[in-house]
Each structure stands twice: as C-alpha cells, then as structure tokens.
Amino acid sequence: MRNIKMTMNYDGSRYKGFQRLKDNDMTIQGKIEAVLNKMTDEEIEIIGSGRTDMGVHAYGQVANFKTNSDMSIRKMKAYLYEYLPEDIVVSQMEEVEERFHSRYNAKSKVYLYKIYNAEVHDPFLRKYTNHVAKKLDIDAMKDASQYLVGEHDFTSFAAAKSKKKSNVRNIHSIEINQKNELIEIFVEGDGFLYNMVRIIVGALIDVGSGRKTSQDIEDMLEQKDRSQASDTALAKGLHLYKVKY
Template sequence: MKRNIKLVISYDGSRYNGWQRQGNTSKTIQEKIEQVLSKMTGEEIEIHGSGRTDAGVHAKGQVANFITDSKLPIEQIKNYLNQYLPNDIAVLEVMEVKERFHARLNAVKKRYNYTIWNDNVPNVFERNYMYTVEEPLDLEKMKQAADYLIGEHDFKSFCANKRMKKSTIRTIYAINIYSAGSKIVLSFEGNGFLYNMVRIMAGTLIEVGLGEITPEQIVRILERREREAAGALAPAKGLCLEKVWYEGERL
C-alpha cells in the first residue's frame, strides 16, 4: 500500500542552484533529498516541494511530500535522511499524510523573511544570510510603502518572468518590518508569490528606505504592470522561506 510522506526541511542555500532538480547540475536541494530517499527505499523517488526557492535562497520551513511503498517507520526515515544528507540540509519533521496531500497545490499561505544588515561595519558571522546596505534606511517610509503592497493586487511589476502567461494576481496578508540593532527584517506573508517577487519587493522597499522612491510611488508601480517600474532585485542570500501553512492549520 502506497504511503504519502510529508517532510519539513531546513537548508542553507548558499552552495546550491536552487530547490528544483535540473538536468545540467546535481547541486539542487531536490536532487540531494531524492538521491537519499531513493537509496533508502530502493525506489525512484520524486519529491514535490511547496515552492522553488532560487539559487542561494535559504529555508527554515520548506515543505515537501513523496509517495512510497516503503514500510519504514517515520522516525527511521527521518534519521536516515539526516544521517546521509549534506550538513547544510536538515529534515526537521517527517509525517504520514493523506493520499491527496500535495505540498505545493495545497499550500494556503507562506512566509518569507528578507534580512538586511544596515551598517558600514560588516557582519562577519551572518554575512551569508543577509544583504548589507551601508547607507541608513528610513524604516518609517519603508513601512508606509509596504502598506500599499498589502491586499490583493496584480503584482506583474514584481515578477521577473516577463513571459508569465498565468495570473499575476496574488494576495499579501501582511508585511512586517522590524529591526534589532543593525539587523532589519522584512517579513512577507501571502497566499503565493511570483518568480522573484519577494526579492523585487525587498529591493523596491530598500530603494524607498534610501529615498530613491517615495512610498506613494508604489501605487504607480503596481498600476504599470511592468518589471522595469519596480526596484532592483535584492540578492538571494538575504531571503529565507520561513513557514508554509495548509488548510486546517492556524494561519
């Protein structure tokens, strides 16, 4: 009898070419996990992730699922994965779920955090997980600008895929901006995100914080529905997929 297994995964994306398996490289998170699972079960395992994080992007709560005939206990699957996966990938949770569960199709909300180091003195120990902006950022203006992004909008201006044929309408539930010393975190919660959307929103809000864009210009950026209207693409290393929610879970 086939089983559907759900994984919650944490990874440092620094040395990987993103989540999704690719034909020209084995340096993807998906392929590393599939290789270990296939060896463990003796089956050709394909895992489905909640989303395709880009090269260099990190995750604390990526979710994936796979189908298997294996009868191995859940705890044994978890231990095997963590024994044989590289040290920069960890499986936090393993659970058996209903046959119809799909990590991507059933996701109802995601949270991404973008971390900025706002100082001209480098952060030596966390530099691989944050983007350094040396000039002071105006957090109040960034918060004002973020308010214009909340709600249901056409986010085509914030999508790096210009040939996107599917709907570019998404709903942003919340954008929280907070700081601790020189560290600034931009936290985005929404029902889904377009290709590079969070990094473009982060880059645009940084430009607001530097005084290059006014908060009110966000309205015009959304209206134009052109990638060129929005700000720069913020570097991948500052981005982390924090959490994915599914129906029945507290949102």
C-alpha cells in the same frame, strides 16, 4: 502507497536552487531524492511546496513523497539526518493522507528577508543577509509596504521571464522589524510570482534610503511595467520561513 510529508531547513548558499536540474545535481531536491532512493530502493520524486531560487535559504520548506517502504518515520528521519549534507536538515516527518499535496494544499507562504544595515557587513551573517551600508528609514519602509498589502496586479514586481497566466496575487501582510543592525521583513501571501518578494524588498530598500517614496510604490503597481520598478534584492537575504496549510 504511503504519503510522507517533510519539513526541511537548508542553507541554499552552494546550491542551484530547490528544483532538480537535468545537468546538475547541486540542488536541494536532487540531494534529498538521491538519499531517499538509496533508503527505499525506489525511484522517489519529492513534491515541494514551491521552488526556491539559487542561493535562497529555507527555515520551513515543505515537501511530500510516495513510497512503498515500511520503514518507520523515526528511522527515515534518522537515515536522512545521517546521509544528507550538513546544510540540509529534514526537521520533521509525518505520514499524511494519500491526497495531501504540498503545493496544491498550501494556503499561504511566509517569506523572510534579512538586511544587515550597518556601515560594514557582519562576516558571520554575510551569507544570510543583504548588507546595506546606508542607514534605512524603517518608518518610511513600513508606510510604503502597506500599499502592497491586499490583492493587486504585481506585474511590476515580477521578473520579466515570469510565465504565469495572471499576475494578480494577494499579499496578506508585510511586517518589518529591526533589532540593532538587523532588519527583518516578513511577507505573507497566497502565492508569489518569480522574484516577487526580492523585487518588493528592493523597492522598500529604495524607499528606506530615500531614492523612492510611498507614492512611487503605488505608481509602480499601477504602471504594471517591470522596467519601472526597483532592482531585485540579492537572493542570499531571502528565506522561505513557513508554509501554512
């Protein structure tokens, strides 16, 4: 069997998330598998590098699938481009070794969160940014973010229904950039808990708006209590930016 690796870009606005659902075909995985099934005349299951939630976007989601098809990679990519919805694009495809696994072989992931920081929102960016009207203190956000870098127990920054055995994760870096009204927060780590990036961003927004301080961020980590942390930032501002192997 051939093992095919894909890199995908998608606008998650109208989807129920990446993972296929039994009672709903409005998922990224469901849409791609439906096209692959017709293309190969096989029952294809794609393995994603991770699951993005409802409304979350991706610049660089990675998945792989096994097939007996002898169709060329060029023709596969063209077929997917023709038959997938316009808001899902397979930007790269390649044949990889049989043992490659998009999730288990990933070394780290980079998420990008976008904030539109102005009195009124931009109607053309409204589906891809979280609008925050109050002027945010970027320097305070940068200072606070450094408390989160490194290996920590992120229980306070995981959704209550997260079922992971351990909440210890390693954040490699947090980079915050601003260009005019657009603030971009890049978070790279070896793995993330359910809603972890969005809760981190919620805490940084609280710091930037003066509701919390850097010390509060440090206290959140130590308390290991979700109820003591900030609200979860909106899904629409989150983008899976890159998966590193």
